[in-house]
Amino acid sequence: MRKETFVENRIKSVGFALRGALLLIRTEASIKIQVALAVLVTIAGFYYQISNTEWILQVLAISLVVGIEGANTAIEKICDFIHPDFDERIGFIKDVSAGAVMLVSIGAIIVGLIIYLPKVF
């Protein structure tokens, strides 16, 4: 069988990653909320004509929250797969992972407030 080229291999990996992103959006309630908020602030960005720097910060904040939420979901799934029964150590891992999402979400909310509060009021 012919060995796949580097480019073919990379294209395949992008396909897997896209499938993962779609699965995440289709199956995880928290991601659905985050994506809905991302769409809302993107519309707000056009409406209030935010600056290039504000766009960069907004896009970074959105991708950080959604990206860390994806990693959190993967960690939860691994935990449920390797240890479905109650275990304090699994609880600790899941709590720390959820804490990471909360920290970046607080950062994203602060970025949003700094950008939009002066424009709205």
Ligand SMILES: Nc1ncnc2c1ncn2[C@@H]1O[C@H](COP(=O)(O)OP(=O)(O)OP(=O)(O)O)[C@@H](O)[C@H]1O
């Ligand atoms: N196997 C377990 N052992 C100990 N504690 C657990 C276990 N599973 C869940 N927990 C506790 O329950 C909390 C919620 O876990 P769960 O897997 O339901 O995550 P979730 O945040 O509700 O998931 P989602 O992001 O899908 O809504 C964990 O943070 C942890 O404190």
